[in-house]
Amino acid sequence: MPDTLGRSALWLAAMAVLAACLTAVNLAPGLASLGLDRLLAPVPSDVEAMVMAYSRLPRLCIGLLCGAALGLSGTLFQQVMRNPLASPSTIGVEAGAGFALAAATLYLPGLLGWSRGLVALTGGFAAVALVLMIAGRFRFAPLAVVLGGLVVGFYLSAATTTLALLHEYRLAGLFVWGSGSLSQQDWRPTLELLPRLALAALAAALLARPLVLLQLDEAARGLGLRIALVRAGALAVAVALAGFTVSAVGVIGFLGLAAPSIARAIGARRLASRMVVAPLVGALLLTVTDQALQILTAATGMFLPTGAVTAMLGAPALFLLATRLRAAEPQHGARALVLTRVSSTWLVALLATLAVLALASLVLGRDLGGAWVADLGAGLEPFLAWRLPRMVGALAAGALLAVAGVMLQRLTRNPMASPEVLGVSAGSAFGLMVALFTMSAPGQVALTACAALGAAATLGVLLLGVRRRGLGGNQALLTGVAVAAFLMALLSAVTATGDPRALLLMGWMAGSTYRVDAAGATVAAVLALAMLPALPALARQLEHLSLGMPHARALGIPAERSALLVLCGAGLLTAAATLIVGPLSFVGLMAPHIAKRLGFARCLPQLAAAALLGAGVMVTADLLGRTVHFPWQIPAGLLSALIGAPILLVLLLRPQRRRARQSAREPIRA
Structure with a gap:
């Protein structure tokens, strides 16, 4: 040109x-x-x-x-x-x-x-x-x-x-x-x-x-x-x-x-x-x-x-x-970003691992001298009121973000899509900032509602930017990066003013779970549990939508309405999770990819595996965050990136076995 x-x-x-x-x-x-x-x-x-x-x-x-x-x-x-x-x-x-x-x-x-x-x-x-x-x-x-x-x-x-x-x-x-x-x-x-x-x-x-x-x-x-x-x-x-x-x-x-x-x-x-x-x-x-x-x-x-x-x-x-770029389908190299399908025993193994991590998060701690201790029986009871909400909140937030990441990657057919990259997490943070600066004492329900509205507004802006050329390819990513950059820059500018509310927001953005109370953990847990029976129906919708809007319409699927419901659902899940672990945990990007690299290629197994992996990463991050630098704490959102990113890097760098490559006739598109 x-x-x-x-x-x-x-x-x-x-x-x-x-x-x-x-x-x-x-x-x-x-x-x-x-x-x-x-x-x-x-x-x-x-x-x-x-x-x-x-x-x-x-x-x-x-x-x-x-x-x-x-x-x-x-x-x-x-x-x-x-x-x-x-x-x-x-x-x-x-x-x-x-x-x-x-x-x-x-x-x-x-x-x-x-x-x-x-x-x-x-x-x-x-x-x-x-x-x-x-x-x-x-x-x-x-x-x-x-x-x-x-x-x-x-x-x-x-x-x-x-x-x-x-x-x-x-x-x-x-x-x-x-x-x-x-x-x-x-x-x-x-x-x-x-x-x-x-x-x-x-x-x-x-x-x-x-x-x-x-x-x-x-x-x-x-x-x-x-x-x-x-x-x-x-x-x-x-x-x-x-x-x-x-x-x-x-x-x-x-x-x-x-x-x-x-x-x-x-x-x-x-x-x-x-x-x-x-x-x-x-x-x-x-x-x-x-x-x-x-x-x-x-x-x-x-x-x-x-x-x-x-x-x-x-x-x-x-x-x-x-909004003016030509739409482009995601490009894949000769080697797919997935392995072959695996059996359901891996899901059982992931579930068992998550149960062990959750139990460890409840019973492990440090005493006043800094020594590691396992609190059991009557010794555990005083700590449950503090540790249980944190563990439940971290577990639910990790699962919610991971499922939202799978939804967005499948819908946009782009393996880089995630609540963080597309700006949905930043939109939730912006909604929370509005609540803190416009309400005298916002409660958990008000914070969740404002965060959800912020996420929905961000998704609306994203849809507005790509409405003519679809959600696939670089255009949606570039639009999401622009929206996320603007909102995060605005949040950074607000926190730089020194306002006490801005300082509270800055501490929350680091992704610490030590402020999670029973109400916040309950809201996240209810959403996570309500999500479970909807996963099979969600997987069927995503399987059709991942073929593209024209293919979905040809199958008789109301593509636009289904896509809107998926986007709104991803926004709600992200909003609830963002309130607990902040906007920068990147579990929504890493967990779906780790699940795919482990071999969970089909939609429903990937949803389940990603949820378990996201929950496990966040529970581990919460446990380490409150113990490794005792008596100080490291935000779980930061540690989740430190834990999840190396796992994904090892999986990406691991040589693929020849048998696995030969058995995969066609890459499973994200």
């Missing part, structure tokens, strides 16, 4: 004018009052000149550099992976860099003094290497690449947050860093970043032509192109761009996904054009956001993280772009 560079130029000019106007409003009064002499040679006693010379001007420059770097990094990732969802965030680069920086701060602080950027690069490259190992099992199918990136990113992000909670004083600045902050104290970070990004940009320019030929696949090999070398070089450049940015200003990862998509939408459809337009879009978008935030902070005194607000501005643009 040819470029429309005139249209691109108009959009860029409009963004540049907006950025210039905001910069003038923010900086021009101070520059005019200072004069050139005071600005070029500020003295320590001249506070106004020092702030302008060593904080505000460097902040402007580093914002331009980081926005451009993330725009170019996302463009390279999307070109190499041939996937519009690829970005430094979805491939796990930023999560890997953040984990490396956190671990180095705690255990090898000397490395940070030697080269902070090299530490971030090492973490980013390690994350990408792990993602490529997973994707290589499935011949680098686009969805396998992004699924591996999401799992690796979830795990490393959860590990980083856990380290921050365990060492809150030493890693206190990690939360601000995780939201992306452009605040500067001198020109040193800018001067260090500039030559690094310049070299990376030069390398990207040299790779532009080979990357265009890369689209020809085997024909490119016939022309003498060394495909593996070109891919490795482009990935190295993309990781370097993202890693240097993360080490300088923290996570502002949404630009890596949004800037290339916006560049393509405004007319830069060829790679060479996108490699110019996307960095400009990223630089201007980040500058507009940061200058507007500085004006807002000066007027109100309210601090908001730049990275979170950038996502709030970019997500609506990405949502509009997603």
Whole structure:
């Protein structure tokens, strides 16, 4: 498709004018009052000149550099992976860099003094290497690449947050860093970043032509192109761009996904054009956001993280772009993401394992000296009022999220769909935030109702965005990512205000079960038990809907009504579970995939196995969360990612037996 560079130029000019106007409003009064002499040679006693010379001007420059770097990094990732969802965030680069920086701060602080950027690069490259190992099992199918990136990113992000909670004083600045902050104290970070990004940009320019030929696949090999070398070089450049940015200003990862998509939408459809337009879009978008935030902070005194607000501005643009994408069916590599069908004895084994874990969660604990004890008989009775609601709530929440994940994956026919990825969990969190800020003392019923309304509203927005082209393929995912990014950015901005209600919301978002009471556990348990007899009927509906809307209609199924009921049911299950374990447990993504990799390919067995697996993961996370760091607690939502993600990674990396591959005549589509 040819470029429309005139249209691109108009959009860029409009963004540049907006950025210039905001910069003038923010900086021009101070520059005019200072004069050139005071600005070029500020003295320590001249506070106004020092702030302008060593904080505000460097902040402007580093914002331009980081926005451009993330725009170019996302463009390279999307070109190499041939996937519009690829970005430094979805491939796990930023999560890997953040984990490396956190671990180095705690255990090898000397490395940070030697080269902070090299530490971030090492973490980013390690994350990408792990993602490529997973994707290589499935011949680098686009969805396998992004699924591996999401799992690796979830795990490393959860590990980083856990380290921050365990060492809150030493890693206190990690939360601000995780939201992306452009605040500067001198020109040193800018001067260090500039030559690094310049070299990376030069390398990207040299790779532009080979990357265009890369689209020809085997024909490119016939022309003498060394495909593996070109891919490795482009990935190295993309990781370097993202890693240097993360080490300088923290996570502002949404630009890596949004800037290339916006560049393509405004007319830069060829790679060479996108490699110019996307960095400009990223630089201007980040500058507009940061200058507007500085004006807002000066007027109100309210601090908001730049990275979170950038996502709030970019997500609506990405949502509009997603509604215009052509629908594409999920792509599968030569190796399916499932194994063969298994017998029902595995379900019995999973059920028995869950019973053992539930019993252990009730009886195991730590005494005042920190020793492990098993409370039995009369010694257990004082603890039941505390442990039983937590165990029941965690068990029910894990099962509800897992079933909701299967429902969404089957309905959208996309293995990456989940309550978290499609924004349903974020919608529940938004509904809870509304309840906390508009009601004086909301009860459990009111909180559940508001969370359910938030989830339903999110699903409605998702349906509105994809109503013309169906729920399959990348379009629904891109729309869901945009909605989730906007809502989570809004929640991050609210929690940054310091309001006590916002602090309560922030604690809940970590996914801790220590606030679960009998009423909350009862609501979740009733929903989970009511769900059981409906599973066979639900499985039949999902089997028909997973064939696609036209096939379902041909079978006489009211496809639209059935799809709406499935979506609403998934929203209700997610809302109830989100109240207990927060919006970031990712059980809804991991449990269905673990069930499929264990061999539960048919819909009803997958629903049952995923429910048992999700419940088991959450019960284990709750038990470990209250005992491993006694007397402090680790949120179960974080630990569920730390427990479930490695299991899924091992299953994805495990070689498939030849007999299993031969017996599966056709992949079971998610």
